[in-house]
Amino acid sequence: MSKWLISIALCISLPFQAFANPEVRVGVLKYGTVNWEIAVIKHHQLDKKFQFDLKVMSLASKNASAVALQSNAVDIILSDWLWVNRQRYEQRMYTIFPTSMATGGLYISANTGIKSLVDLKGKKIGIAGGAVDKNWLLLQAYSKKKYGFDLNNETEPTFAVPPLLNRLILRGDLAAAINFWHYGARLKAAGYKHLVTMSEMLTEFGIEAKIPLLGWVFDQEWANQHPNAITRFLLASREAKLILASSEREWERIRPLLKAENDDVFTALKTDYRAGLLSEFGAKEIDASKQVFDILAQEGGRTLVGKATSLSDGLFWKSNQ
Template sequence: MRQTVQRLALLSLLLGSDAQAQKTISIGNQAGGTLAWVLFAIDRYGIGQELGLKVNTTTYASKDATRVALRSGAAQIVVDDFIEVSLLRQKGFPVSAVYPFSLLTGGVIVPEGAGIQSVADLKGKTLGATSLTDKTLLLLRAYTRAKIGFDVQDASKVVAVSSPLMEQFMQRGEIQAGIPFWHHAARMVSGGKYRQVISSGELLRGLGLPQNVPQLYIVARNDTDPEALRLFLKAVSLAQQKMKTDDAFWPAMLDANLYALPDRTQLPALRTQWAAGLPKGWSVSDLNATLLLTRKLIQVAGPDVVGLSRLDTRAFNTTYRP
C-alpha cells in the first residue's frame, strides 16, 4: 500500500512537471493569410505537442485587426511587413521582428500575346497595382529610373486594381500589365495565358541589392516568454519543411478552406512559388538588406508614400533561431 502511494505521488509529480514545462503562445492570424497554412501544418503534424508548446490562435478579419491585437496584448505574435514593425516601434509599442516569414517575391505579369517584352515597353501602358505603396511597384519605379531613364509611375498610367481582379482587367484590355500578389501571379502564369516580364528578384539584383530580402516577418511582443517564442519559431520551421515535401498537405489545406483555388491544376505552381518565398536564414546581413531596400524605396517614392522616413533597426532582433 505504501509503495502504491509512493508511485502515485511520483506520477503526480511527473505530470505536474510536464504541465509546468508546456509553454503557451497566442497567435494573431489574419484571415486569408499564409500564416494560416503554417498553423494548420503545426496542428496537422502534431508539432506543438511534440515540442511541448500549446499554440492558441485567434483569426482576425484584417491586418489592422491583428495589429490592434498585438498592441493590446491579445496576441503575442503576428506576421507583418518590415515597414509596419518599424512604425510600431517608433510609436513606442514594445514589439520586434524576430524572424523572416517570407521573402519579397512576385513580379510584373502581362498577357502572353502582349507586345511587352521588357520593362522599357511599359512606357505609355496602363499598369495595375494593388496600391501605390506596393513594394514591387516601388521597386519597379526605382529600377526604371536607374536603368531606363524614366519613372514608370510618370511614364505609364498606374491604376489601383485588386489582385483577384487583375486577370479580368487584362482580359478586357483595361490594363496591359499588372503586379498581382505572388499567389495570383503564380496561378496566372501556370495557365499559359500570361507570362512574367520581370521578377522582384531581378528588380532587386538590377538595383544592386540582395535577391533574398525578407518582406514579411514574425513579429512578437517583447514581453513574450523567450522559450515559448523559440519553440514557436522551431514549430514554424518544422512545419514548413514538412509542407515542402508532403504532397497530401496541399489538397488538405484547400479542403480546410484556407485558400480558394477553383482550378486545382494550378496547385503545383502555387506550392512552388510559396516554397521560393521561404527565408534562407536570419542574420545581420539580411537586416542590412532590408535597410538598404527601405532607403532605396524612400529615395524613389518619398517618406509619405513608403510610410516612414527611416527604418528603425532597433525593431529587429536577429538573436532568435528556430
Template sequence: MRWWMVGLLVAGSLVWAQEKSVRVGLQAGGTLSWVILAMERFGVGKELGLEVKATTYASKDANRLALRSGEVQIVVDDFVEVQLLRDRGFPVQAIYPYSLLTGGVAVPAKSPIQSLADLKGRSIGTTSLTDKTFLMLRALCIRKHGFDPLQQSKVSAVGSPLMAELMERGQLEAALPLWHHLARMQATGQYRELLSSATILRELGLPTDVPLLFIIAREDADPEALRRFLRAVQLASERMKQDSAIWEAILEARLYALPDKSQLPALRKRWESGLPQRWDASSLISLRLLVERLLAVAGPEIVGIERFDPRAFSTQFAVALR
C-alpha cells in the same frame, strides 16, 4: 550509453516537459493559417512542448490591434509596420523573416512587352501605390531606363483578383498581382512573368532574398516560447514542402480557394520560393539598403517610414535555430 549522453537526454526531456504557450493572431486569408494547420496535422507543437493558441481576425487592422493590446503575442506583418508600431510606443520586434519578396510583373503571354523599357506609357495595374514590388519597379525603371512608371505610364490601383480579367479585356497591359495570384495566372499559360521581384532586387544591386514579411512579437512574450514557435514554423514549413496531403487539407479547410486545382503545384512552388533561408546581420544591411532605395524614389509619405530603424529587428533567435 555514456553518462554525459544520458545527462543531455534527461536535460532535454526536462526542457520540453515544461510546456510553453503562445497567442498568435492570424489574418483571414493569410498564409500563417496554413502553417498553423500544418503544425496541428504534423503534431509539431506536441513535439516541441508548445501550445499555439491561434485567433483569426477579419482584417489586417484588427490583427494589428490585437497585437497592440496584448490580446495576441505574435503576428505576421511587413517591415514597415513593425517600425510604425515601435514609433508609437508599442513594445514589439520583428524576430524572424516569414516570407521573401516573391511577386513580379505579369503580362499576357502574347504581349509585345519584352522588357522594363517597354512599360513606358503602358497601362499598369498594382494593388496599391505603396506596394513594395511596385516601388521597386519604379526605382529600377528610373535607374536603368530613365523613366518613372508613376509619372510616364498609366498606373491604376486594382484588386489583385481582377488583374487577369482586366488584362484579358485589354484594359491593362501589365500588372503586379499578389504572389499567389501571379502563380495562378502563370499556371493558366495565358500570362507570363516579365520580371520577378528577385530579378528586380538583383538589378537594383541587392540580394534576392530580402524579406518582406516578418514574424513580429511582443517583447514581453516568453523568449523560450518564441524560440519554440519559430522552430515549429520551420519544421511545419519543411514538412509542407514534402507532403501533398497538407495542401489538400488547406483547401478542404477553406483556408484558400483555387478555381482550378491544377494550379496547386504552381502555388506550392511560388510559396516555397518565399521561404527564408537566413537571418543575420547581412540581412539587416540588405533590408536597410532596400528601404533607402524606396525612400529615394517615393519619399516617406508613400513608403510609410522616414528611415530604417535596426532596433525594430532582432536576430537573437536566429542563432538558436541554426
C-alpha cells in the same frame, strides 16, 4: 536543412520542463495563406510536440491584425518588416522573425508585344497594394535607374484589390500587373509571364542577397519575458514549413484551403510557396534590407516609412537581444 532553420533550434536557452505549457496567441488573416502553415501545426500537433498551447484568432484584415497586437489581444501576427520598423520609431518596440522573402514581379500576357518597361508608356498598370506598395515602388526605382523612365508619370497606375486586379488583366483591361504572390501564381498558371522579376529589380541596385518580406511579429519585451513560448512556437513553425517544403501528401491534405481553381493553379501555388520560404538570414540579408529600405524611403517617403530614417537596431529578433 538550412543554417537559418537550424539556428532556430539552437536559440533555446532553457530545457523543456514539466511545468504547464505556455500559451501562445497568434492572430492570422481569416483567408490568408498563413492558415496553411497553421493547419499543418494543428494537424501534426506540433504545439504539443514542442510543449506550448497554440490559440489562433482569425482576423478580418491587416489593420485588424495590427490592432489585435497593439491591444494585447494576441501575442504574434504575420506582417512585414517595414511596418515593424515604423512602429519602433513610434516607440512601439515590436520585433520580427523573418520567414519569407520578397518574390514576384510585374506580369504581362505571354502574347503581348511588350518587351520592356518603356513599352508600357501610356498603358494601364495594375497594382494591388496601393500607391506605396513595396513592389510598385521598387519597380519605379528600377525603371528610373535602368531606363530613365518614370512609370508613375508615363503610365496609368490602376489600383484595385487582388481578385479584381486579376480579373482586369485576364480580360485585357490592363497591360501589366503587380499582385500579391498567390494571385501572381494564378496568373502564371493562366499563361502569364514576368516582364521584370523582383530578383532583376534588386540586381540592378547591386543587391544579390534574398531580402525578407514577411515574418512573425511580436513585442520584444514579451519575447524576452517568455523565451520558451516564442522559441517553441518558432520551432513548430519551422517544422510545419519543412513539412510543406518536402511532403506532396501534405499539400493534398490541405488542398481545400488553397481554393485552387484547377490543377495548374494548385501546382503554381505549391511551387511559389516553396520558392518564397526564407532559407538563409544573416548579416548580408540585413545589409540588403538596409539598401532596400533606402530605396523605398526615397520612393515612398514618410507615407510609407513614417518617422524612420534607417533600420532600427533590434528590428530583426534574436533571443536575449
